[in-house]
Amino acid sequence: MGEYLPGNLQERLRELREANGYKSREKLAEVIGVNKTTYSRIENGSTKTISSDILLKLAELYKVPTDYILGRIDTPENTGYDIKELGLSVDAAKNLYSGKVDPRVVNELLINDKFAMATKMMSTYFSGAVAGLITTQNKLLDFSYDILNELTQTGKIPNDKEIQQSKKKLKAAKLPSGHVELDRIQRQLMASIREIKKKVVDEVAEYENNHDLLEYEIIEKVKKEALANPDIKNLPENEKIIVIKNAVIKGIRINKNISDEKMEEIELLIDQTVSLLVQLWKEK
Known part of the structure; x- marks a missing residue:
C-alpha cells in the first residue's frame, strides 16, 4: 500500500x-x-x-x-505478524532478533524477485516432484534404447551408423536426478545476490556522497555561527566556551538523523572538548 x-x-x-x-x-x-x-x-x-x-x-x-x-502511524501495512503467520520457526526468529542473522540481508533477499523464484524452485525440488519427472524421463529413454537394441539384435533393423548414433543420443539424454534443477536454483540465487550487491553498492556510494556534503554543510554552519561573534577573542573564557559550543552544536544539528538522546551525549562531549581547547589556547 x-x-x-x-x-x-x-x-x-x-x-x-x-x-x-x-x-x-x-x-x-x-x-x-x-x-x-x-x-x-x-x-x-x-x-x-x-x-x-x-x-x-x-x-x-x-x-x-x-x-x-x-492516525498514529501513516503506513497501513500490518507489521505486527506472529512468527507462525510468517512461517518462521522460533529458532529462526531468535536468530533475527539476536542479530545472528543480518536482518537487512534477509530483508533484501525477501523483496528480491529472483530470490522469490529461487525459493519456489527449491520448494518444488524438495518436494521430490522434479526428481520424479526426471526418473520418468530416464525410464522412457531406457525403454526407447532397449527397443532399438532388441530390433537390431533380432535383425529387424540394420545396426548401422545412424542407429548407433541414435542409441548414443538416448544414453546421453539421461539426467542425474536433481542435478539440472540444482544448477538452475544456484543460478537463480546467484542472480538475486548480484542484484542485491549492486543495490547496496549504489546505496553506499549515495550515502558517501551525501555524507561528504553533510560534513561540508556542518563545517560551513559552524564557521558561520562562529563568525557571527567577531569579538570572540576578547570574550571572557566562560563566554568564549559557550559561543564555540553553540556554534558546533548548531552545525551538528543539521544532521536530522541524530536523535535527541544522542544529541545530549554529543553536547556533553562537545562541552568537554571545547573547554579543553580553550585551556590549551590559554596555555599557548
Missing part, C-alpha cells in the same frame, strides 16, 4: 471506507455488525472516541493495523 499522508481518526475512517468500496456509512455499519447511528457519529466526529470492539472489527475488515485507523 505504501505510506499515506497524516490523518486523524475521522479522516482515516472515511478514506478506508471509500477505498474499500463502501459508499455509505450505513452499509459499512451493517457489514461489521454495528449500530448505524453509532458508526456515523464516530466517522463524522460527533463522537471523539471509538470502542475497541469496533476498532478491531474495522482493522480486520480493512486488513490494516489499529494504529493506522487511529
